[in-house]
Amino acid sequence: MGSIQVDFKNPATTTLLELAKSRRTYYDLKAESPISDDAIEAIVQDSVLHVPSSFNTQTSRVVLLLKEEHRKVWDIAINAIEELVAAGQVPKEVFETQTKPKLNAFRAAYGTVLFFVDYDSLASIKEKFSLYADKFDPFAMESNAMTQYLVWVALESEGFGANLQHYNPLIDEQIQKTWGLPTSWKLDAQLVFGVSTTDPGEKTFTPLEGRLKVFGKSQ
Numbered sequence: 122m123g124s125i126q127v128d129f130k131n132p133a134t135t136t137l138l139e140l141a142k143s144r145r146t147y148y149d150l151k152a153e154s155p156i157s158d159d160a161i162e163a164i165v166q167d168s169v170l171h172v173p174s175s176f177n178t179q180t181s182r183v184v185l186l187l188k189e190e191h192r193k194v195w196d197i198a199i200n201a202i203e204e205l206v207a208a209g210q211v212p213k214e215v216f217e218t219q220t221k222p223k224l225n226a227f228r229a230a231y232g233t234v235l236f237f238v239d240y241d242s243l244a245s246i247k248e249k250f251s252l253y254a255d256k257f258d259p260f261a262m263e264s265n266a267m268t269q270y271l272v273w274v275a276l277e278s279e280g281f282g283a284n285l286q287h288y289n290p291l292i293d294e295q296i297q298k299t300w301g302l303p304t305s306w307k308l309d310a311q312l313v314f315g316v317s318t319t320d321p322g323e324k325t326f327t328p329l330e331g332r333l334k335v336f337g338k339s340q
């Protein structure tokens with residue numbers, strides 16, 4: 122959509138951009154995997170290692186959960202929202218007809234990647250570069266988002282469908298306790314993945330005109 126046609130010097134560039142174009146949000150996922158668990162772990166490892174971070178602070182923390190460990194995340198979310206229903210903060214009917222089926226759909230997938238930021242690890246660099254102190258937290262989140270994106274694209278490249286969720290901070294405490302994670306790890310996102318059983322929904326694009334400006338281009 123809106124792209125000019127060019128031949129790239131490196132065919133891998135075309136492949137990379139094709140992967141970016143084919144990454145979508147898939148909600149109907151089943152608990153199957155087209156690849157080995159080692160291959161999934163390799164995707165996550167390379168993403169954690171090679172995604173850049175400001176000043177190379179390496180603030181992202183990631184937990185890969187497969188099968189029954191993955192299902193625990195969504196049991197935690199279901200229980201947390203059931204408590205809100207019991208407290209009268211979420212209408213029971215909304216929970217039963219909308220929220221619970223959605224959470225059960227995540228639960229039916231193969232795995233979840235939990236993405237955290239360790240903001241505490243930034244204390245010394247904030248002190249050292251006090252002029253930028255207020256920039257480090259947003260930079261850490263931006264770096265985390267890059268990791269999320271790379272894992273998402275790579276999993277879909279290998280035949281998974283995936284969707285990105287944000288049930289934090291509702292589930293944070295139970296997540297931390299269940300897997301004995303450091304309390305300094307602040308949950309940012311949950312990437313749910315499995316084999317997709319339906320096509321992604323229609324996607325519309327705001328025209329590039331008004332979103333992208335180019336100056337100084339050779340004719």
Ligand SMILES: Cc1cc2nc3c(=O)[nH]c(=O)nc-3n(C[C@H](O)[C@H](O)[C@H](O)COP(=O)(O)O)c2cc1C
Pocket residue numbers: 144145146147284285286287321324
């Ligand atoms: C930063 C960010 C946060 C998102 N949060 C959620 C979310 O909490 N729940 C959800 O179902 N989708 C979430 N999404 C998915 C977007 O709704 C989706 O990517 C967008 O509508 C474009 O559709 P596509 O992923 O199929 O290209 C998020 C995406 C991004 C990039």
